[in-house]
Amino acid sequence: MSEQDLLDMEGQVAIVTGAGQGAGRAIARELARHNVGGVAVNDYVAERAEAVAGEIRATGVPAMAVPFDVGDIAAVRAANQAIKDTLGTPTILVNNAGNAGPVDDIGFSAMFWEEDPSAWDKYFRTNMFGVMNCCHTFIPNMVEARRGxxxxxxSDAGRVGEARLAAYATAKAGAAGFVRAIAKESGRWNITCNAISLSTLEPPMPPEQLAEYVQTERAKAYVSRYVIRRYGKPEDVAGMATFLCSKAAAWITGQTYPVNGGYSFAI
Incomplete structure (x- = not known):
């Protein structure tokens, strides 16, 4: 990109977790448009990660698939070494992996006090410990490079609360608090740490099926809670994530930005 690109990544190598589909895929593809040195595409489904890496390579940008579960710190560390060996040292980390990780999709549960405690683990493993595992592994790269x-x-479930999603909301709130803490620890090395708080993105359906679904009374009732009357799109997330990874956001750290169509407001 030209030197006029305010979103220039200055040749840094990026890793995006949970990037085999949805918002993660959109983030990885958007980063690739702004002078990254390469993109490592993570997903716990290897075929999805490789497909997105292939899309990025087709644009002329180096990319590789790194399939692993963010809840497995040994696998995260092995991926870090593989990225170094293939693309170079990663100094941009987007912790996008979420929901319930490789176990199953997120879903509304019973009231918290009626829920079996074993149901909590899948949310904390991916949304809290997964973020911690990746930061513990990749931030030392940034400290050594003196930038990152x-x-x-x-999620807004963690920022404002969501009934029958207590464990998920708590894990997401914990991740946001963790990001603020490491922002204070790492800022002296020109490392910025921020969070993006989402509400619901459009369901992952084929275009024709999605077009029918958004016209249903159920969908209309759901999006009526949003100031902008639609579900979020992966591209809505990608724009903010790319900005926060770019040189344009060099003096922004420790913040949580709602990208939520006006579902909730923040000061």
């Missing part, structure tokens, strides 16, 4: 970007995708 960390972005965590959290």
């Amino acid at each position: 970007r960390v972005v965590a995708i959290v």
